[in-house]
Structure formats: structure tokens, C-alpha cells
Amino acid sequence: MAKPIREGNGPRHVAVIMDGNGRWARQRGRPRLFGHHAGAKRIRELVEACPDLGVRYLTIFAFSTENWKRTQTEVAGLMSLFRRYIAKETRALCEENVRVRFIGDRVRLDAKLIRLMDEMETYTEHCTGVNLTIALNYGGRDEVARATRRLAQDVAAGKLCPDSVNEETLPKYLDTYVLPDPDLVIRTSGEARISNFLLWQSAYAEYEFVDTLWPDFSAEEFGMLTKAYGARDRRYGAVKA
Known part of the structure; x- marks a missing residue:
């Protein structure tokens, strides 16, 4: 049975740059794809921990426009x-009440x-629990x-007035238009860069760069990072009186 989502002061939306699969495999003398297969198994564990x-x-970064x-x-x-x-996870995620979306070109x-992507989205569109978004052939720019x-096409067609274009307008045209902006972005493997991921949406996100390689990233570590987020002072440019 799917768990209800527990409300609290932690992040509502977490985005993850799943990095380190290749290095994890190389440390074991295996090909890079071995690491990718190991990393894929971690996704379900995190999804199940979310409620x-x-x-x-x-939101997980599965394949970037640069990965080609x-x-x-x-x-x-x-x-x-x-x-x-x-093909393997569609039914199982649906049974967990997980709604899946894909973003990217x-x-x-x-x-x-x-x-298969279309079928997964359709099969889970009625689910009301965790929203899992998979960024596939995605790049922020x-x-x-x-x-x-x-x-621009809407402006040219007369559907949108140029003077009405502002920072509230553009997000309606982004792949993530139905999602809230991420509160917390996590990158594994010790790299401290955002790699063209959710550039617009993460303007006010908190970041955590951890040394753990993605196939070793556990639900326990995920939980510690989300709890640490709850202790952060988020002012959005303001100061306390």
C-alpha cells in the first residue's frame, strides 16, 4: 500500500544529479554500463523514502543533452x-501511487x-502520491x-503582448510548468557544479554536493540531507528584522 506523504519543514521538491556511476564501476574493474545499471536500482529506494x-x-537527471x-x-x-x-517499473510505480513525468527534448x-515514455506517463497520470520527474535528453539552456x-511564436501570433512578458511568463513555457521549483538540489560523486540542470527553476534552491558515488547513495543519506535542509534559514534576499 502506498504511504501518505508526511508534511513537515523539509523540502517539498528535491532534484538530484545522479553522478558517479562510471567511477563506481571503474573502481570495481567493470564497464561503465555496469555502474549505470547499479545506479538505476537506487531510484526506487529514494522514491519509496519520499513520503x-x-x-x-x-526530479532526477537521467541523461543530459551533452551526454550524446x-x-x-x-x-x-x-x-x-x-x-x-x-517497461519494468511502470506498473510497480503506479501501485506505489507514483506519478511519472518526463522532461527534455x-x-x-x-x-x-x-x-514507452508516453505509456508510463499515461498509466500513472491518475496517481496522487510522489511525483517522479525524469529528465531525459534534458539541458537547462x-x-x-x-x-x-x-x-516568441505566441507573441508573433498575437496571443501574447510583448509588454506582458516577465519572469512570471516564461515558466509557463518550460518543461516543468506543472511543477513547483526545487527546494533542494543534490549532486553526488564530489563534483561541485550544476551541469546545466534546472537553471531557471533552481534560482533559489539550496544545494548539497556530496562525495558519495550515486550507486552508493542510500535512502538514509537522502534522509539526512532533507532533514538538514529543514534547519536552513531561507530568506529569499530579505533580512530578518
């Missing part, structure tokens, strides 16, 4: 992994993968460029 932590939205630069073997292996993951993805193009 008790009060996390209603979880990797070897053809690795890219093909990742695409195969995505297809298998979706689907144009470059193969037809079978796109079909690419997202803003695509959003700006759609906005």
Missing part, C-alpha cells in the same frame, strides 16, 4: 537501460523509447531556448 520525508516531488558526446556503446547501452527500466530519442521560441 516519510515529506518530499512530494522528486559519450561513446556510441555507452549511449546505446543507456537507451536500452531506459527502455528496460520503464524527445526529438532525438528513438520511437520505441518515446512510446536547451529548455529555456525551446521555451523562448514557443513564447
Whole structure:
């Protein structure tokens, strides 16, 4: 039975840059894809931990627009992994009352993968528990460029007045328009950069950069980071009187 989401002072929306799969595999003398398969198993563990932590939205960075630069073997292996993951997890996530969405540009993805993504979104669209968003062929700059193009088309068509365009307008054209902005962004593997992930949405997010490689990142560590967030003083540019 799916757990109800516990409300608290922790983050409502957590975004995760899942980094370190390749290094984790290399430390064990295995190919990089071995690490990606190990990392995929961590996703369910975090999703299942979310209700008790009060996390209603979880967004994970699965494949970036820059990841096409990797070897053809690795890219093909990742695409195969995505297809298998979706086929395997759709029913199980639905039973956990998890709604799944995908963000990113689907144009470059193969037809079978796109079909599976569409089916997963449709199959879980009635779910009211944790919202899992998977960023696949996603890049923050690419997202803003695509959003700006759609906005410009509406202006040209007379649907939108140029004078009405402001920082409240553009988010309506982003891939994440139905999601709240992330409160906390976590990156694993010891790298301290955001790698073109949710650039607009994370303007006021808190960041945690941890040394743990993604396949070793546990629900316990996830819980500690979300609880630490609750102790932070969030002023959004203001000061206390």
C-alpha cells in the first residue's frame, strides 16, 4: 500500500544529479554500463523514502543533452537501460501511487523509447502520491531556448503582448510548468557544479554536493540531507528584522 506523504519543514521538491556511476564501476574493474545499471536500482529506494520525508516531488537527471558526446556503446547501452527500466517499473510505480513525468527534448530519442515514455506517463497520470520527474535528453539552456521560441511564436501570433512578458511568463513555457521549483538540489560523486540542470527553476534552491558515488547513495543519506535542509534559514534576499 502506498504511504501518505508526511508534511513537515523539509523540502517539498528535491532534484538530484545522479553522478558517479562510471567511477563506481571503474573502481570495481567493470564497464561503465555496469555502474549505470547499479545506479538505476537506487531510484526506487529514494522514491519509496519520499513520503516519510515529506518530499512530494522528486526530479532526477537521467541523461543530459551533452551526454550524446559519450561513446556510441555507452549511449546505446543507456537507451536500452531506459527502455528496460520503464517497461519494468511502470506498473510497480503506479501501485506505489507514483506519478511519472518526463522532461527534455524527445526529438532525438528513438520511437520505441518515446512510446514507452508516453505509456508510463499515461498509466500513472491518475496517481496522487510522489511525483517522479525524469529528465531525459534534458539541458537547462536547451529548455529555456525551446521555451523562448514557443513564447516568441505566441507573441508573433498575437496571443501574447510583448509588454506582458516577465519572469512570471516564461515558466509557463518550460518543461516543468506543472511543477513547483526545487527546494533542494543534490549532486553526488564530489563534483561541485550544476551541469546545466534546472537553471531557471533552481534560482533559489539550496544545494548539497556530496562525495558519495550515486550507486552508493542510500535512502538514509537522502534522509539526512532533507532533514538538514529543514534547519536552513531561507530568506529569499530579505533580512530578518
